[in-house]
Amino acid sequence: MAIGTFAGIVSSCGFIWLGGWLKEKINLQDTCGVHNLHGMPGVIGGCIGAISAGFAEMAFENDKSALVATFKALKDGNRTISEQGWI
Secondary structure, eight states, X not given: OHHHHHHHHHHHHIIIIIHHHHHHHHOOOOTTOHIIIIIHHHHHHHHXXXXXXXXXXXXXXXXXXXXXXXXXXXXXXXXXXXHHHHO
């Protein structure tokens, strides 16, 4: 919920302030606000998702079966948890 709230605030602030600045500086014509509505929150969510996947081993320290159920590629032992998070 905190990540979604943060992404919503970034989206709203981008619509208010960043859209006009981008139009003035690089002549970006984002008439529907796609950059602010999907672009910036998507990048935020992707980065935080990769970081949280990288720290998954610490969260599942006591129950490795739940970790393997969450990240299927770990079952074969081909990847580490950090590699799974960044792929």
